Amino acid sequence: MKILRLLVFILIAGSVPALGQKPVAPKEWTPWAPNLNKWAEFMIITSFRGGNKTPEQLAKKDLKSVKIDCQIFGRLSKDLPYELRGIETVRILYTEYGKFETDENFKVDYLELFYSPDGQYINPVKISRPAAEFDVAEASRPISEIEMTTLNPGKYYMLTGIAPTTKFTLKGRPYFVGAHWRRKGKTVEVRIDDYRPTPQPSPNP
Numbered sequence: 001m002k003i004l005r006l007l008v009f010i011l012i013a014g015s016v017p018a019l020g021q022k023p024v025a026p027k028e029w030t031p032w033a034p035n036l037n038k039w040a041e042f043m044i045i046t047s048f049r050g051g052n053k054t055p056e057q058l059a060k061k062d063l064k065s066v067k068i069d070c071q072i073f074g075r076l077s078k079d080l081p082y083e084l085r086g087i088e089t090v091r092i093l094y095t096e097y098g099k100f101e102t103d104e105n106f107k108v109d110y111l112e113l114f115y116s117p118d119g120q121y122i123n124p125v126k127i128s129r130p131a132a133e134f135d136v137a138e139a140s141r142p143i144s145e146i147e148m149t150t151l152n153p154g155k156y157y158m159l160t161g162i163a164p165t166t167k168f169t170l171k172g173r174p175y176f177v178g179a180h181w182r183r184k185g186k187t188v189e190v191r192i193d194d195y196r197p198t199p200q201p202s203p204n205p
Helices: 002-019 055-059 133-140 154-160
Strands: 040-048 067-076 089-093 110-114 120-130 144-151 165-177 179-184 187-192
Touching (some): 040 133, 040 179, 055 133, 067 165, 110 120
Parallel strands (some): 089 187
Antiparallel strands (some): 040 067, 040 165, 067 120, 179 187
């Protein structure tokens, strides 16, 4: 009886530390999962290329010739779901929208950054894409102005440790969008969802 009690005690004692441990990092990509608790939040601000058009002006144009500029930015929370604890790298995928141009003049469809345990903001990127019928229908919505503040580390940050900021205003029609994520090792990929409610063909199949 004493031996049985001892075995039970050993099992309980061994299981307690495991409760506070981080989940084991998967060696292969996990299936895509919806971002249910909104630890990654994104906003898209759209505007018609060449200036915002009225529904009457758009009705006279061939839809294939109409372009939409998408300003995409977001925020990562410090409150991660249990399955993502221990991540170090976050790769933001813009594949539903297309490619954007980096400061080095490269065309890419993802942004990779080190995850901050304090949470962090994701600076805006601009991607132009063909307009859809949904965009034309939304042309009657009023234009919004949203003031943004971005961090610009660069060489100044390397020399002083202080990241300068830039304030500017974005004009367009804002949309909050969801995201899906998957994990492999200490990296998580976050795929930004399309702002349009109906399925649309991806610009990069």
